[in-house]
Amino acid sequence: MKNSKYLIGIDIGGTDTKIGIIDSKGSIVAKTRTETLTKSSVQLLVKRVYSICHELAKNASIKWEDLLYIGIGMPGILDLINGSILFSPNIREWSGVPIVSIFQKEMKKICVLENDANAAAWGEKWAGAGKDSKLGSLIMITLGTGIGGGIILENKIWHGGKNGAGEFGHIVIETNGRVCGCGNYGCAEAYASATAVVKRYKEASDLTDDITAEDVFEEALNGNNIARKVMEETGMYIAILIVNIMHTLNPDVIVIGGGMAAAEELLAKPISDEVNKRIARFGTNSTKIVFGRLENDAGMIGAAGWARKTLEISV
Numbered sequence: 001m002k003n004s005k006y007l008i009g010i011d012i013g014g015t016d017t018k019i020g021i022i023d024s025k026g027s028i029v030a031k032t033r034t035e036t037l038t039k040s041s042v043q044l045l046v047k048r049v050y051s052i053c054h055e056l057a058k059n060a061s062i063k064w065e066d067l068l069y070i071g072i073g074m075p076g077i078l079d080l081i082n083g084s085i086l087f088s089p090n091i092r093e094w095s096g097v098p099i100v101s102i103f104q105k106e107m108k109k110i111c112v113l114e115n116d117a118n119a120a121a122w123g124e125k126w127a128g129a130g131k132d133s134k135l136g137s138l139i140m141i142t143l144g145t146g147i148g149g150g151i152i153l154e155n156k157i158w159h160g161g162k163n164g165a166g167e168f169g170h171i172v173i174e175t176n177g178r179v180c181g182c183g184n185y186g187c188a189e190a191y192a193s194a195t196a197v198v199k200r201y202k203e204a205s206d207l208t209d210d211i212t213a214e215d216v217f218e219e220a221l222n223g224n225n226i227a228r229k230v231m232e233e234t235g236m237y238i239a240i241l242i243v244n245i246m247h248t249l250n251p252d253v254i255v256i257g258g259g260m261a262a263a264e265e266l267l268a269k270p271i272s273d274e275v276n277k278r279i280a281r282f283g284t285n286s287t288k289i290v291f292g293r294l295e296n297d298a299g300m301i302g303a304a305g306w307a308r309k310t311l312e313i314s315v
């Protein structure tokens, strides 16, 4: 790809869709967001995205023909070969929709569809926290409402047999532990997701108010001992998850992303202390543990970069 060429990255979420023009190095040239409006047809979103992209390109003095490919990231179970949505829990209305062909028809550009967590991992690998990783293996753990993730091995996204790889939230970290939304017990998601942090804090402090994970972070930073302890324990749980991943894949980098990454100040030390304690006997483990750098833009940037990577390899 010549340096003068650009990509379009689209990250479709249950509420908002992020749209950006990305340059050849993975930097954002222009970006905006629009409501996804999942109750309406995909066509409506595509028409809106089309005019937004024209507007963004015009304002950035980029010619439409210099926008090479479109990468689309979205949550759910996707048919990546045929470019359609099989089932997306937050966008149920679009199950079965051939989203890639709808986008290609309207935008007149080649589109590549990817799961949003994988796209975010690729974004961090390409232009974020894993940028300097020479060996090409990176694992991203996305700690948000739930826990997901992406696996990059030998410079490629590892999808697994049925595109189900990277479900780190359902790795068991506590035998006979808390019940998880998936029906199993002791999953990481039941301890270290934003939802679980709120739940554990409310239980520990007998609180019934509606609070968010950010409130717990703030309490901890303000010296609330219960909140501090909850965050330290959360760091420990994340560390156990990380150690399991390190032993399985020995990646160059593990990136912690998602909303919980905002608590880096509270989590970084408990995570590294616990990881070091648990891998002390394994002298060969060289995995770097870092927090994400692209925040909410990782999926949009990564979707664009992955589109280029897959298309330019296959041409």
Ligand SMILES: [Zn+2]
Residues within 6 Å of the ligand: 169, 170, 171, 180, 181, 182, 183, 184, 187, 189
């Ligand atoms: Zn589970």
